[in-house]
Amino acid sequence: MAMLEVKGVSRFFGGLAALTDISFGVEKGDILGLIGPNGAGKTTMFNVVNGFYPPSKGEVYFKQKKISGLKPHQICKMGIARTFQVVKPLQRMSVLDNVIASAFLRVKTRTRAEEIALDTIKFTGLLDDRDVISKGLPLGKRKKLEIARALATQPEMLLLDESFAGLNPAELDESIGIIRRIKERGITIMIIEHHMKVIMAISDRIVVLSYGQKLAEGTPKEIGNNPLVVEAYLGEAESA
């Protein structure tokens, strides 16, 4: 069953077509990698799914229900959480409070919210930093905090926007471990990533965007052998 279905989505900013007639689906429990050169429209795609931008054309369905046109907070309540490429921690709050704030989405009392938050923080390996004011966190931990905060809303689907960018190799391995464990929990994932090795290793399927259009879709293996994709990334064969 398709968890998320994007049907013919276009998004224009004035005369600029950031996305043109994109369609794809994400199966329940899968990890879908969204790749493409800079400016391909990957983050715009997230913003459309998450509700920040309504699509100019087309529709998005989540569990067979239309979500395009809803506000981000409504979409989050339905079960889609996201992280941001440019991390947006609640700066003057501690790590724990950051996560508690998002845990309140599904629970009413502070005690319950704190329990969920502590679980999530443990899961993402931030337990030792729980009382740190998030402004002072190094980038690697801020990226983890983004994931923790999204997870605390208890989503069925998680949108990860470049959660690995700027991480050192050790942090990278750790984050890949976290993503795999999120998948084991049965959460469907859509991920934007530039690290080819990572995306090839963890994705079940990959969608390639280029200049706002869908260039290819398939398993990591198919994508790796697709001449169109190689061209988009490395330039034409003759000129190379």
Place this chain on the structure above:
Amino acid sequence: MRKALPLIIAGLLAVLPLLGLSSYWMHILILVIMWSVIGMAWNLLGGYCGQVSFGHAAFFGVGAYTAGILYNKAHLSAWWGMPLSIVFVTIVALIIGYICLRLRGPFFALGTLAIGVILRVTAENLTGITEGDLGIMLQERTWIDKTWYFYIVLALAVVTFIAVKMIIESKLGYYFVAIREDQDAAESLGINTTLYKTVALSLSAVFTGLAGAFYMNYMGYIDPKIVFALHDISIVTIMVVMVGGVATYWGPFVGAIIMVFLAEIIRTIPKLGAAHHTFFGILLIVIIIFLPNGITGDVQKLKKFLRIGKAA
């Protein structure tokens, strides 16, 4: 000790009238507590939720006029203004929220600033209801002695303090702070930012309005220039919180003490006294530069500074 602090302070304040203070000192105390209430109310919206309002006189004025008009037109006791102001102020807050809360940051501040002025001009011109610039005067005040006014405003302050503390430690408080820190992040975490900003504004407005209704009863006279004043109400409200400490429980109380005393002291200086707004302006600049979190918020910094001063 920390937990008992609010009880101790409320207790100390409660026995103050028994010391047989002069009418003047009682007046100062009442003003300090009234300003603490307004400061705490503003803090909910401006300090915790990050929506800086330059128009809190609007709510103060509506509260005061609710009491005044009930007395003047409906011939009820002006004290009915306190419960009924909740209704009217909430309605006004919802309308203002609908208009202003779609604006972000400085634009929200400017929007509220304009609304405050608009309400003053409206009150000046709706002479049939508000008596315009003539103002509304109570023929006789409930008590000559100030003791009961003191206890009423103290009760209001205690209720406001408890309410703010409960709100801030609950889901609402977390949502307010999340909105202050990053509205987009808050929205994507499932927080209905429009709804919760409206809640913050309404709660803030209600407590400000209660202070306004109390003011009518206590002072016995209001006119639009007093209760809808931009500098004497809206700006002083912000100063109380900025000086005392933004987003702290005790900041508004500390700020109210300083602002009320400062106003009294400066006004007694011959000639220069008339320029007390200038002094307030300078003070605000100094506070923003050196103690951006206010006196309560920057206690550690202040202690360090004083210690260095002593050592040198």
